[in-house]
Amino acid sequence: xxxxxxxxxxxxxxxxxxxxxxxxxxxxxxxxxxxxxxxxxxxxxxxxxxxxxxxxxxxxxxxxxxxxxxxxxxx
Amino acid sequence: xxxxxxxxxxxxxxxxxxxxxxxxxxxxxxxxxxxxxxxxxxxxxxxxxxxxxxxxxxxxxxxxxxxxxxxxxxxxxxxxxxxxxxxxxxxxxxxxxxxxxxxxxxxxxxxxxxxxxxxxxxxxxxxxxxxxxxxxxxxxxxxxxxxxxxxxxxxxxxxxxxxxxxxxxxxxxxxxxxxxxxxxxxxxxxxxxxxxxxxxxxxxxxxxxxxxxxxxxxxxxxxxxxxxxxxxxxxxxxxxxxxxxx
Numbered sequence: 001x002x003x004x005x006x007x008x009x010x011x012x013x014x015x016x017x018x019x020x021x022x023x024x025x026x027x028x029x030x031x032x033x034x035x036x037x038x039x040x041x042x043x044x045x046x047x048x049x050x051x052x053x054x055x056x057x058x059x060x061x062x063x064x065x066x067x068x069x070x071x072x073x074x075x
Numbered sequence: 076x077x078x079x080x081x082x083x084x085x086x087x088x089x090x091x092x093x094x095x096x097x098x099x100x101x102x103x104x105x106x107x108x109x110x111x112x113x114x115x116x117x118x119x120x121x122x123x124x125x126x127x128x129x130x131x132x133x134x135x136x137x138x139x140x141x142x143x144x145x146x147x148x149x150x151x152x153x154x155x156x157x158x159x160x161x162x163x164x165x166x167x168x169x170x171x172x173x174x175x176x177x178x179x180x181x182x183x184x185x186x187x188x189x190x191x192x193x194x195x196x197x198x199x200x201x202x203x204x205x206x207x208x209x210x211x212x213x214x215x216x217x218x219x220x221x222x223x224x225x226x227x228x229x230x231x232x233x234x235x236x237x238x239x240x241x242x243x244x245x246x247x248x249x250x251x252x253x254x255x256x257x258x259x260x261x262x263x264x265x266x267x268x269x270x271x272x273x274x275x276x277x278x279x280x281x282x283x284x285x286x287x288x289x290x291x292x293x294x295x296x297x298x299x300x301x302x303x304x305x306x307x308x309x310x311x312x313x314x315x316x317x318x319x320x321x
Contacts, residue, residue: 011303016228017274017281023228030238046241049163051275055128057120064137
C-alpha cells in the first residue's frame with residue numbers, strides 16, 4: 001500500500017479483516033498521528049458500530065446482571 | 076438485513092441516550108456501581124443481540140457480555156479521558172470479546188483429532204497421512220496468518236481507544252438517523268452484502284471470505300472495498316442533510 005493515506009481500508013481494518021501486512025501498515029500509520037487517517041478510522045468505527053446494530057436486540061437473562069454486580073462488589 | 080423496527084432504538088431519543096451515556100461513563104470512572112447498572116440496562120440488549128449473532132450461543136453470548144462490562148468497569152477512567160463514545164466502545168469491545176472466543180473455537184475445530192488409532196478417519200485420509208479433521212475446517216497457513224492479523228488488530232484497537240473512538244455527538248447523530256441509514260444500507264448489491272456479513276458477523280478476514288465463497292481473493296477484496304465506499308457515501312448523504320434522497 002503506497003498511498004499517502006490509506007483511504008479505502010479503514011473499515012476492513014476496524015473489522016480485523018485485513019491481511020497482516022496491510023494491517024501492520026495501518027497500525028504504524030495511525031501511530032504516527034496522521035490527522036486525516038485518524039478521522040477516517042473514527043468514521044470507519046462508526047460504520048462498524050452501525051452495521052453491528054442491524055441485528056435484533058435480545059435481553060440477557062437476569063442472572064447475568066446479578067452475577068456482574070456481585071463480581072463488581074467483590075472487587 | 077433487519078429493519079429499523081428490529082433495532083429496539085428510538086430515533087427521537089437516540090441522541091439523548093448517547094449523551095446521557097457519557098455522563099454515566101464519568102460516574103462509572105468514579106466507581107459508581109449504579110451508573111454501570113444504568114449503562115448495562117441501556118446497552119445490554121443491543122450488545123446481546125450482536126453477541127448471539129456472532130457466537131450462535133446464548134450462554135457464550137452472556138459470558139462475553141459480562142466480560143465487556145467488567146472490562147468497562149476496569150477501564151472506565153481511561154475511556155472517559157478519550158472523550159469518545161461509550162456506545163461505540165461497548166459495541167467494538169463486544170465484537171472483540173466475541174471474536175476472541177470464535178477464533179479459539181475455530182482453532183480447536185481445526186486441530187487434528189488426537190487419536191493414536193486414527194479413529195474417525197477415512198481409509199483414504201489414513202493412507203494419505205492426513206489428519207482426522209482435514210476437511211472443510213482445515214485452516215491453511217495463509218488463513219492462520221489472516222486470523223492472527225485480525226486478532227492483533229482487535230488487540231490494538233482495544234489498547235488504544237483514543238485512536239478510533241468516534242465522538243459522542245457523531246454517534247448520537249448516527250443513532251438519531253439509524254432508520255434512514257439502515258434503509259440506505261439495505262440498498263447494497265446482494266453479492267457485496269454477503270461478503271460484508273461474513274466480515275461483520277463471522278469475523279472472517281478477506282482471504283477467509285474468499286475461501287468461504289470460493290472466489291478469487293482479488294475479487295472479494297475489491298467487492299468489500301466497494302461495499303464500504305457505498306456505505307460511506309450513503310452515510311455522508313444521510314448524515315450530511317435531512318433532505319438527502321436515498
